[in-house]
Amino acid sequence: MDTELSHMAREGAEIAVRVTPKASRNRVVLEQGQVRVYVTVVPEGGKANAAVQKLLAKALGIAKSRLVLVRGATARDKVFRVED
Numbered sequence: 445m446d447t448e449l450s451h452m453a454r455e456g457a458e459i460a461v462r463v464t465p466k467a468s469r470n471r472v473v474l475e476q477g478q479v480r481v482y483v484t485v486v487p488e489g490g491k492a493n494a495a496v497q498k499l500l501a502k503a504l505g506i507a508k509s510r511l512v513l514v515r516g517a518t519a520r521d522k523v524f525r526v527e528d
Contacts, residue, residue: 449479453504457526458514461500465492472503493517500524 449472452459459479467482474480483495493513501508506526516522 448505449474449500449503450505452479453506453526455526455528459500459504459524459526461496461522461524463487463492463496463520463522470495470499472499490517493522496522497524 449459461479461481464480464482465485465487467484469482470484471482472479473482479500481496481499483492483499485491485495487493497511497513498508501511504511504526510527511524512527514523514525
């Protein structure tokens with residue numbers, strides 16, 4: 445079961461995530477207060493970032509267009525901001 449993160453979906457909120465690409469399945473979990481996103485795609489050409497954005501938006505209960513990648517485009521640790 446994926447983690448429900450709707451309480452974090454406030455406008456202007458910055459959400460730090462740790463990404464694991466090439467995972468066995470797509471999922472979002474909360475481990476020791478850290479949001480972890482596991483995606484099955486490989487980290488090339490922005491595919492993993494797009495998959496992370498889509499999964500995280502679903503867990504937050506918002507449209508993926510409202511999530512903006514602020515930092516970490518090429519890193520495992522990323523920060524997304526919830527926009528209006």
